[in-house]
Amino acid sequence: MRILFWGTPAYAVVSLEALLQAGHSIVAVVSQPDRRRGRGKALVGSPVKQRALELALPVFTPERIRRDLGCQQELAALGADLSVVVAFGQILPPAVLSQPPLGCWNGHGSLLPRWRGAAPIQWALLEGDGETGVGIMAMEEGLDTGPVLLERRLSIPLLQNACQLSERLARLTGELLVEALPLIEAAGAGPEPERLARLGVRPQAGEGVSHARQLTKEDTLVDWSGSALAIHRRVMGLYPYASCPWGAERLKLLATEPLVVRLRDQLTPAAAALADRWGSPSQDGTSVDGSSVAGPGTVLSVVEGEGLVVATGGCPVLLRQAQLPGRRPSEGQALIQQLGLVVGDRIGVNTP
DSSP, rough: EEEEEOOSHHHHHHHHHHHHHHEEEEEEEEEEOEEEEEETTTTEEOHHHHHHHHHOOOOOOOTTTTTTTHHHHHHHTOSSSSSEESSSOOOOOOHHTSTTTTHHHEEEOHHHTTESSSSSSHHEEEETTTTTEEEEEOOOOSTOOOEEEEEEEEEETTTOOOOHHHHHHHHHHHHHHEEEHHHHHHHHHSOHHHHHHHHOBOOOOSSSSEEEEEOOOOOOOGTTSSSSHHHHHHHHHHHTTOOEEEEEEEEEEEEEOOOOGGGGGGGGGHHHHHHHHHHOOOTTTTTTTSSBBBOTEEEEEEETEEEEOOOOSOOOOEEEEEEEETTTOOEEEHHHHOOOOOOOOTTSSSSO
Protein backbone atom coordinates (compact mmCIF):
# COMPACT_ATOMS: atom_id res chain seq x y z
CA MET A 1 0.00 0.00 0.00
CA ARG A 2 0.92 3.64 -0.48
CA ILE A 3 1.38 5.13 2.98
CA LEU A 4 1.82 8.68 4.22
CA PHE A 5 3.80 8.34 7.45
CA TRP A 6 3.59 10.88 10.28
CA GLY A 7 6.09 10.70 13.16
CA THR A 8 8.78 12.60 15.02
CA PRO A 9 10.83 10.83 17.77
CA ALA A 10 13.06 7.76 17.63
CA TYR A 11 10.09 5.74 18.87
CA ALA A 12 8.41 6.26 15.49
CA VAL A 13 11.48 5.34 13.43
CA VAL A 14 10.96 1.69 14.35
CA SER A 15 7.48 1.71 12.79
CA LEU A 16 8.68 3.52 9.67
CA GLU A 17 11.32 0.85 9.10
CA ALA A 18 8.88 -1.98 9.88
CA LEU A 19 6.44 -0.74 7.23
CA LEU A 20 9.19 -0.52 4.63
CA GLN A 21 10.50 -3.98 5.49
CA ALA A 22 6.96 -5.34 5.08
CA GLY A 23 6.98 -4.11 1.48
CA HIS A 24 4.80 -1.03 1.75
CA SER A 25 5.52 2.14 -0.19
CA ILE A 26 6.05 5.31 1.85
CA VAL A 27 4.98 8.17 -0.42
CA ALA A 28 6.24 10.79 2.04
CA VAL A 29 7.02 11.44 5.69
CA VAL A 30 5.62 14.28 7.80
CA SER A 31 7.54 15.29 10.92
CA GLN A 32 7.87 18.18 13.33
CA PRO A 33 10.07 21.10 12.20
CA ASP A 34 13.77 21.18 13.03
CA ARG A 35 14.50 22.34 16.58
CA ARG A 36 17.53 23.97 18.17
CA ARG A 37 19.39 21.45 20.31
CA GLY A 38 22.66 21.01 22.15
CA ARG A 39 25.06 23.58 23.51
CA GLY A 40 25.49 25.22 20.11
CA LYS A 41 21.72 25.47 19.63
CA ALA A 42 22.05 24.27 16.05
CA LEU A 43 18.91 23.37 14.14
CA VAL A 44 18.51 19.59 14.14
CA GLY A 45 15.95 17.50 12.34
CA SER A 46 13.83 14.99 14.21
CA PRO A 47 14.94 11.34 14.33
CA VAL A 48 12.17 10.45 11.88
CA LYS A 49 13.20 13.19 9.47
CA GLN A 50 16.84 12.14 9.63
CA ARG A 51 16.00 8.50 8.92
CA ALA A 52 13.60 9.45 6.12
CA LEU A 53 16.29 11.50 4.40
CA GLU A 54 18.70 8.57 4.70
CA LEU A 55 16.05 6.47 2.96
CA ALA A 56 15.61 9.15 0.25
CA LEU A 57 11.97 9.71 1.20
CA PRO A 58 10.22 13.07 0.68
CA VAL A 59 9.83 14.93 3.99
CA PHE A 60 7.37 17.63 5.03
CA THR A 61 7.83 19.60 8.26
CA PRO A 62 4.84 21.92 8.77
CA GLU A 63 4.97 24.14 11.84
CA ARG A 64 1.20 23.72 12.27
CA ILE A 65 -0.45 21.31 9.84
CA ARG A 66 -3.86 22.57 10.96
CA ARG A 67 -3.09 26.03 9.57
CA ASP A 68 -0.85 25.08 6.63
CA LEU A 69 -3.37 24.72 3.81
CA GLY A 70 -0.62 24.59 1.21
CA CYS A 71 0.99 21.58 2.88
CA GLN A 72 -2.41 19.91 3.22
CA GLN A 73 -2.95 20.24 -0.53
CA GLU A 74 0.53 18.88 -1.33
CA LEU A 75 -0.08 15.86 0.88
CA ALA A 76 -3.48 15.20 -0.69
CA ALA A 77 -1.87 15.26 -4.16
CA LEU A 78 0.40 12.34 -3.17
CA GLY A 79 -2.53 9.95 -3.43
CA ALA A 80 -1.73 7.86 -0.34
CA ASP A 81 -4.04 4.94 0.42
CA LEU A 82 -3.86 5.68 4.14
CA SER A 83 -1.98 7.66 6.75
CA VAL A 84 -0.07 6.05 9.60
CA VAL A 85 0.64 8.25 12.62
CA VAL A 86 3.12 7.33 15.36
CA ALA A 87 3.98 10.03 17.91
CA PHE A 88 3.75 12.89 15.43
CA GLY A 89 3.09 15.58 18.02
CA GLN A 90 0.28 17.57 16.41
CA ILE A 91 -3.47 16.99 16.14
CA LEU A 92 -4.52 16.41 12.53
CA PRO A 93 -7.42 18.55 11.27
CA PRO A 94 -10.56 17.02 9.75
CA ALA A 95 -9.45 17.96 6.24
CA VAL A 96 -6.32 15.83 6.63
CA LEU A 97 -8.09 12.97 8.40
CA SER A 98 -10.55 12.64 5.52
CA GLN A 99 -7.96 12.58 2.72
CA PRO A 100 -6.86 8.92 2.46
CA PRO A 101 -9.53 6.47 1.25
CA LEU A 102 -8.52 3.84 3.83
CA GLY A 103 -8.36 6.32 6.71
CA CYS A 104 -5.81 7.58 9.20
CA TRP A 105 -4.45 5.10 11.74
CA ASN A 106 -2.49 5.78 14.90
CA GLY A 107 -0.09 3.47 16.75
CA HIS A 108 -0.51 4.63 20.35
CA GLY A 109 1.65 3.46 23.27
CA SER A 110 -0.98 2.77 25.92
CA LEU A 111 -4.08 0.69 26.64
CA LEU A 112 -6.74 3.16 25.60
CA PRO A 113 -8.66 4.94 27.04
CA ARG A 114 -5.92 5.04 29.70
CA TRP A 115 -3.24 7.62 28.97
CA ARG A 116 -4.50 9.50 25.98
CA GLY A 117 -2.12 12.28 25.04
CA ALA A 118 1.51 13.26 24.79
CA ALA A 119 3.40 11.15 27.35
CA PRO A 120 1.64 7.79 27.89
CA ILE A 121 4.81 5.81 28.60
CA GLN A 122 6.05 8.21 31.25
CA TRP A 123 2.69 8.46 33.00
CA ALA A 124 2.19 4.70 33.07
CA LEU A 125 5.48 4.46 35.00
CA LEU A 126 4.82 7.50 37.20
CA GLU A 127 1.47 6.09 38.27
CA GLY A 128 2.83 2.58 38.86
CA ASP A 129 0.76 0.78 36.22
CA GLY A 130 1.44 -2.94 36.22
CA GLU A 131 0.92 -3.22 32.50
CA THR A 132 0.65 -1.12 29.38
CA GLY A 133 0.55 -1.86 25.68
CA VAL A 134 -0.09 -0.62 22.17
CA GLY A 135 -3.31 0.09 20.33
CA ILE A 136 -3.83 0.59 16.60
CA MET A 137 -6.57 3.19 16.54
CA ALA A 138 -8.72 4.74 13.81
CA MET A 139 -8.14 8.47 14.15
CA GLU A 140 -10.86 11.06 14.64
CA GLU A 141 -10.94 14.70 15.68
CA GLY A 142 -10.64 14.03 19.43
CA LEU A 143 -7.31 13.44 21.14
CA ASP A 144 -6.73 9.64 20.97
CA THR A 145 -10.47 8.97 21.18
CA GLY A 146 -10.92 6.73 18.13
CA PRO A 147 -11.94 3.07 18.08
CA VAL A 148 -9.24 0.42 18.42
CA LEU A 149 -8.56 -2.24 15.77
CA LEU A 150 -5.74 -4.20 17.43
CA GLU A 151 -4.25 -4.15 20.92
CA ARG A 152 -1.40 -5.94 22.69
CA ARG A 153 -0.44 -5.82 26.37
CA LEU A 154 2.96 -5.73 28.07
CA SER A 155 3.81 -6.08 31.75
CA ILE A 156 5.94 -3.34 33.32
CA PRO A 157 8.77 -4.65 35.51
CA LEU A 158 9.48 -2.61 38.64
CA LEU A 159 13.06 -1.80 37.57
CA GLN A 160 12.33 -0.83 33.96
CA ASN A 161 12.81 2.81 33.00
CA ALA A 162 11.04 4.91 30.39
CA CYS A 163 13.73 4.41 27.75
CA GLN A 164 13.66 0.63 28.11
CA LEU A 165 9.86 0.47 28.09
CA SER A 166 9.76 2.80 25.09
CA GLU A 167 12.01 0.46 23.12
CA ARG A 168 9.72 -2.49 23.85
CA LEU A 169 6.60 -0.54 22.91
CA ALA A 170 8.19 0.86 19.76
CA ARG A 171 8.93 -2.67 18.50
CA LEU A 172 5.41 -3.79 19.36
CA THR A 173 3.92 -0.76 17.57
CA GLY A 174 5.77 -1.64 14.38
CA GLU A 175 4.70 -5.28 14.61
CA LEU A 176 1.04 -4.39 15.17
CA LEU A 177 0.97 -1.89 12.31
CA VAL A 178 2.33 -4.53 9.94
CA GLU A 179 -0.37 -6.89 11.19
CA ALA A 180 -3.12 -4.29 10.89
CA LEU A 181 -2.51 -3.01 7.37
CA PRO A 182 -3.63 -6.13 5.49
CA LEU A 183 -6.86 -6.06 7.51
CA ILE A 184 -7.40 -2.40 6.65
CA GLU A 185 -6.67 -3.04 2.98
CA ALA A 186 -9.05 -6.03 2.85
CA ALA A 187 -11.87 -3.96 4.38
CA GLY A 188 -11.59 -1.56 1.45
CA ALA A 189 -12.63 2.04 0.98
CA GLY A 190 -16.05 3.59 1.41
CA PRO A 191 -17.88 5.65 4.03
CA GLU A 192 -15.97 5.57 7.30
CA PRO A 193 -18.75 3.99 9.42
CA GLU A 194 -19.03 1.14 6.93
CA ARG A 195 -15.25 0.63 6.73
CA LEU A 196 -14.89 0.50 10.49
CA ALA A 197 -17.87 -1.83 10.84
CA ARG A 198 -16.28 -4.26 8.39
CA LEU A 199 -13.08 -4.14 10.47
CA GLY A 200 -14.93 -4.79 13.74
CA VAL A 201 -13.14 -2.03 15.64
CA ARG A 202 -13.71 -1.65 19.39
CA PRO A 203 -15.06 1.70 20.60
CA GLN A 204 -13.16 3.00 23.61
CA ALA A 205 -14.85 2.66 26.98
CA GLY A 206 -16.38 5.76 28.50
CA GLU A 207 -14.87 4.92 31.89
CA GLY A 208 -11.21 4.80 32.89
CA VAL A 209 -10.20 7.74 30.73
CA SER A 210 -6.93 9.39 31.77
CA HIS A 211 -4.81 12.03 30.08
CA ALA A 212 -1.02 11.92 29.81
CA ARG A 213 -0.25 15.61 29.88
CA GLN A 214 3.02 16.99 28.61
CA LEU A 215 5.68 16.84 31.32
CA THR A 216 7.48 19.95 32.59
CA LYS A 217 10.85 20.66 34.21
CA GLU A 218 9.08 20.94 37.55
CA ASP A 219 7.90 17.34 37.18
CA THR A 220 11.50 16.13 37.04
CA LEU A 221 12.46 17.37 40.54
CA VAL A 222 12.59 14.55 43.08
CA ASP A 223 11.23 15.29 46.54
CA TRP A 224 12.95 12.99 49.05
CA SER A 225 10.05 13.38 51.48
CA GLY A 226 7.89 11.25 49.19
CA SER A 227 7.60 7.49 49.57
CA ALA A 228 10.33 5.18 48.30
CA LEU A 229 8.02 3.84 45.62
CA ALA A 230 6.92 7.31 44.46
CA ILE A 231 10.55 8.44 44.20
CA HIS A 232 11.52 5.28 42.31
CA ARG A 233 8.62 5.71 39.89
CA ARG A 234 9.70 9.29 39.19
CA VAL A 235 13.29 8.23 38.52
CA MET A 236 12.19 5.39 36.22
CA GLY A 237 9.31 7.28 34.58
CA LEU A 238 11.28 10.44 33.80
CA TYR A 239 14.53 8.73 32.84
CA PRO A 240 17.02 10.27 32.20
CA TYR A 241 15.77 13.61 33.54
CA ALA A 242 14.77 13.09 37.19
CA SER A 243 17.02 15.16 39.45
CA CYS A 244 17.53 16.74 42.84
CA PRO A 245 19.45 19.86 43.90
CA TRP A 246 23.24 19.60 44.00
CA GLY A 247 24.48 22.96 45.19
CA ALA A 248 23.49 25.50 42.55
CA GLU A 249 23.02 22.73 39.98
CA ARG A 250 21.18 19.41 39.67
CA LEU A 251 22.21 15.81 40.27
CA LYS A 252 20.51 13.52 37.76
CA LEU A 253 19.09 10.39 39.35
CA LEU A 254 19.17 7.55 36.83
CA ALA A 255 18.50 4.29 38.67
CA THR A 256 17.03 3.45 42.07
CA GLU A 257 15.47 0.53 43.87
CA PRO A 258 12.77 1.02 46.52
CA LEU A 259 13.79 -0.90 49.65
CA VAL A 260 10.29 -2.12 50.40
CA VAL A 261 10.01 -5.60 51.88
CA ARG A 262 6.84 -6.51 50.01
CA LEU A 263 8.62 -5.77 46.72
CA ARG A 264 11.77 -7.78 47.52
CA ASP A 265 11.04 -10.46 44.89
CA GLN A 266 11.16 -7.74 42.22
CA LEU A 267 14.48 -6.28 43.42
CA THR A 268 18.04 -7.30 42.65
CA PRO A 269 19.52 -9.71 45.22
CA ALA A 270 21.63 -6.98 46.80
CA ALA A 271 18.65 -4.63 47.11
CA ALA A 272 16.43 -7.42 48.48
CA ALA A 273 18.95 -7.96 51.28
CA LEU A 274 19.00 -4.23 51.98
CA ALA A 275 15.21 -4.16 52.06
CA ASP A 276 15.27 -6.81 54.79
CA ARG A 277 17.41 -4.47 56.88
CA TRP A 278 16.03 -1.04 56.05
CA GLY A 279 12.56 -1.65 54.67
CA SER A 280 10.53 -2.09 57.87
CA PRO A 281 10.62 1.03 60.08
CA SER A 282 9.31 0.28 63.55
CA GLN A 283 6.68 2.22 65.44
CA ASP A 284 9.16 3.95 67.79
CA GLY A 285 11.03 5.88 65.09
CA THR A 286 13.96 3.53 64.70
CA SER A 287 14.81 1.13 61.92
CA VAL A 288 14.84 -2.61 62.49
CA ASP A 289 18.57 -2.58 63.33
CA GLY A 290 18.07 0.03 66.05
CA SER A 291 19.52 3.06 64.29
CA SER A 292 17.63 6.35 64.37
CA VAL A 293 15.52 7.29 61.40
CA ALA A 294 17.07 10.26 59.60
CA GLY A 295 15.38 13.00 57.60
CA PRO A 296 14.52 12.56 53.92
CA GLY A 297 17.54 12.74 51.64
CA THR A 298 19.95 11.55 54.33
CA VAL A 299 22.53 8.94 53.37
CA LEU A 300 21.86 5.99 55.67
CA SER A 301 24.49 3.64 54.30
CA VAL A 302 27.25 3.51 51.72
CA VAL A 303 27.08 0.00 50.25
CA GLU A 304 30.34 -0.96 48.59
CA GLY A 305 29.92 -1.82 44.94
CA GLU A 306 26.19 -1.05 44.97
CA GLY A 307 25.44 2.58 45.80
CA LEU A 308 23.86 4.69 48.54
CA VAL A 309 20.92 3.92 50.80
CA VAL A 310 18.99 7.20 51.05
CA ALA A 311 16.18 8.04 53.46
CA THR A 312 12.78 9.09 52.12
CA GLY A 313 9.41 9.87 53.68
CA GLY A 314 8.94 6.10 54.10
CA CYS A 315 11.25 3.19 53.39
CA PRO A 316 14.66 4.15 51.95
CA VAL A 317 15.78 3.81 48.34
CA LEU A 318 19.01 2.43 46.97
CA LEU A 319 20.53 5.04 44.63
CA ARG A 320 22.37 2.96 42.05
CA GLN A 321 23.16 5.34 39.22
CA ALA A 322 23.40 9.12 38.94
CA GLN A 323 25.13 11.81 36.92
CA LEU A 324 26.99 14.81 38.29
CA PRO A 325 26.84 18.09 36.35
CA GLY A 326 29.35 17.96 33.50
CA ARG A 327 30.20 14.30 34.12
CA ARG A 328 29.17 11.02 32.61
CA PRO A 329 26.68 8.75 34.40
CA SER A 330 28.24 6.56 37.08
CA GLU A 331 26.98 3.63 39.11
CA GLY A 332 28.00 1.33 41.92
CA GLN A 333 31.45 1.99 43.32
CA ALA A 334 32.19 4.72 40.77
CA LEU A 335 29.09 6.55 41.90
CA ILE A 336 30.14 6.31 45.55
CA GLN A 337 33.56 7.72 44.73
CA GLN A 338 32.27 10.54 42.53
CA LEU A 339 29.62 11.75 44.97
CA GLY A 340 31.96 11.55 47.94
CA LEU A 341 29.10 11.28 50.41
CA VAL A 342 29.24 9.62 53.81
CA VAL A 343 26.59 8.44 56.24
CA GLY A 344 24.70 11.43 57.60
CA ASP A 345 25.14 13.67 54.54
CA ARG A 346 21.93 14.88 52.96
CA ILE A 347 21.50 14.89 49.20
CA GLY A 348 20.00 18.12 47.93
CA VAL A 349 20.44 19.90 51.27
CA ASN A 350 24.10 20.23 52.23
CA THR A 351 25.69 18.71 49.16
CA PRO A 352 28.01 20.95 47.13
